[in-house]
Amino acid sequence: MPQHVQGVIAPGRNEPVRVETIVIPDVGPGEAVVKIQACGVCHTDLHYKQGAINDEFPFLLGHEAAGIVESVGEGVTDIEPGDYVILNWRAVCGQCRACRRGRPWYCFDTHNAKQRMTLLDGTELSPALGIGAFAEKTLVAAGQCTKVDPAVAPEVAGLLGCGVMAGIGAAINTGNVGRGDTVAVIGCGGVGDAAIVGSRLAGAAKIIAVDIDDRKLETAKTMGATHTVNSRSTEPVEAIRELTDGFGADVVIEAVGRPETYKQAFYARDLAGTVVLVGVPTPEMQLELPLLDVFGRGGALKSSWYGDCLPSRDFPMLVDLHRQGRIDLAAFVTETIGLGDVEKAFARMHEGDVLRSVVVL
Template structure:
């Protein structure tokens, strides 16, 4: 029978979120109901509340989550009730042109649950990133459930569902950072610091954190930055070059998503270096670069979608590395909160006071 649970909803563009009663249907074919144990407060959820993603209100917010599978629908074989899972928003289809050419991390037709969760009035909810996890239980496509080692704490495991995976993947999967490489990371919030942690994990020898906030730069050193640059105090491009023998870094990860920081990233890299854009720009933003410089510098200008991750491959591996003490996911958790505290957490996030607030259910 359908269940009624509490969840955080954005009813109208720009309005504070509210905790509402949510109706969760029984799972249909290919679907699963997951009892959410923890969910990180990600900037994407704030974008939904502000109408920056689309206008399909009301939204059931939350997507960076881990929990226990409670029930599955017909035909589900990869997960079963009782499994500890991280929720992902890239449930690969296996049939699109990206999947057929052997690049499922680019899947262009990812799966979501066919049924909708609703308010008690019957009004359908749009689940953030097809998940909707600021809620006691959620309905997702079974392919959105990635089984991992249950020894990991839910509040750290769930962070791999979005921001931390995006940053680690931007460095390792998209930027191809390897042993002895140099990397600069512009923007040292949750995603940027995850890129720093990923670069350290991959064996980079020079890891330069760039930000305008000394607090965030201190966080970056804790995650493995070997050098820091406060771009309020001089040209960050020149400062990064001074730290790399005048050349620039092999890879630059831009985790802000603004034209001015993207230009900095472009000129901050060495010849034949790689720029990775993982910060999300707004629709009206544009960037202008000298075409001769694009040709003359060579290398690659890349965008990183979800860290170019394959959840079934990357989530279990990263959880294992965390349990071995090699990936300090616990350092991303600034505070643990309840469902009623999400609006306050948005304000703390906007003020740069936290890396991650995590809702505990």
């Protein structure tokens, strides 16, 4: 029998979000209903609200979540009711050309629930990143549920569902940061700070944090940055070169998603170095670079989707590292809030005084 729960929707472009009654259909084959315990407020949710992802309004927001499996559909064998899970938006298919080549983190046909959740009047909702977790319960594909150790609090575990995983993975999986490397991270929000944590875990010798906000740079130091650069008052490319013996960093991670900061990343890397774009641009943005510079500097220009992660491999590993004290996931949580506080959380995000607001249900 369909269930009625409370959830946060974005009704239209740049309109205030509101709490509405959401109808969850009976679970279908390959699907799961998850009772949400906590969900982080990610910048991607703000992009959905602003219409910067697409215009398939209304959206059921929220995707960075942990909770308990309530029910599963026919054919589901990997999870069962009562399992503690982190939700992911890259449920690999196992059949596409990437999966068949042994590269499932690039899966080109990831799964979402086939049924749609709706409003009471039958209006179909578009769940953010196929999840929609600013809600008491949500319907997802079973492959979007990754079992983890229930000893980790949901407001902490859920962050691995997007921002923290994206940043750590950008450093370790995409950037291949290694022992003794120099790394620069441009943009020190949640994803950038996670990239700093990932670089530290990988053994980087020097980690340079770049931002325009001194508060964020101070936080970056607590995450493992060895040096900081305020790019509002200091030219960042010159500063990064000065800190790397004039060469540039081995890996530069761009966690803003803007053409001007991408150019900084491009010119701040060493010859044959790597640029990783993990910041999410908007559709109208354009990038222009001299092709000769692209050719002459060599190296690699990479984009990192979800930190090139494989949730079944990476989520449990990072939970274990947190439990060992090697990653302090709790350091990413600035505040816990309720469903009715999401609009205020977006405002705080604009003000730059919050790393992560987390909705706790």
